[in-house]
Amino acid sequence: MKHPVLVLLGLLAVAAAPASHAVEILRWERMPLAVPLKVGQERIVFIDRNVRVGVPAGVGERLRVQSAGGAVYLRASEPIEPTRLQLQDADTGALILLDIAAEPPKDGEAGLEPVRIVEGNSTPAHYGDQAGGADEAPARALDQAGTRATRRETPVPVALTRFAAQNLYAPLRTVEPLPGVMRVNLRRDLDLGTLMPTLPVRA
Incomplete structure (x- = not known):
């Protein structure tokens, strides 16, 4: 009688254990990261920083995007063709590129696991x-x-100088972030006479 009791205790222990969710690790090395989606299923992207998400106008009505606490929540309401999203660090302006595509889920298919993006x-x-x-x-x-x-x-x-030149002429994905420096709009009436007194510099 001991063996059936041990088997039952083992099954109860397994059933009582909390279910652990695997997390897919993606390494950002300046190459776009593929994040597939399933229609009607929410997928979480952990990035551990505050980001702004750039969504193309063509998919805005089919993709719900929320960002909070260093995580981005993506949920597609309809199939979406391959599309690129931009995640921009709110502090440094650094960009991370995601390639998404949403397909209808298949019968009996397991849900997609969360994604964690780490620096390469x-x-x-x-x-x-x-x-x-x-x-x-x-x-x-x-x-x-x-x-x-x-x-x-x-x-x-x-x-x-390099930061300014990259912002003016280079693609956004190649701009190296410079801590404490960000791009701002200048007033047209800003007096720059003391900046370079010998040259006619205007805003």
């Missing part, structure tokens, strides 16, 4: 740095002689 190997933030993970940082900090390597940062005028 990005470009160096400062001139002279090497792109890499946190494990490589101590090795970069010491040179071959064992002394502390000097860190060469990009001069501020160069960083500002």
Whole structure:
């Protein structure tokens, strides 16, 4: 009689255990990330930062988009052809691109799991740095002689000029975020006479 009792206890323990949901991990490395959707099912994208979502006008009526607490909630009410969404960091202006497409769910098909987007190997933030993970940082900090390597940062005028040029001429997905700097509109009557006194600069 002991074995049936043990089997029943095991089944009860499994039934009482909370169901765990798998989370698909996507690594952002400046390549658009594919996030498929099912019509009538909500899919959550965890990004752990406050973002603004850019939705093309053609799919706005078929796709419900909500953003709160570092997560984006996507729900398609009708099939959607492959479409690109832009997630823009509200603090730095950095962009993450999502390629979505919604199809009707098939009978007996399991629901889509949530997605978590993590940062991949990005470009160096400062001139002279090497792109890499946190494990490589101590090795970069010491040179071959064992002394502390000097860190060469990009001069501020160069960083500002590059940021302005990228915003004017480069595609938005290639613009490198510059902490503390964002694009704003200037008043047309702004006095710039003291900025460059020898040149006729106007806003």
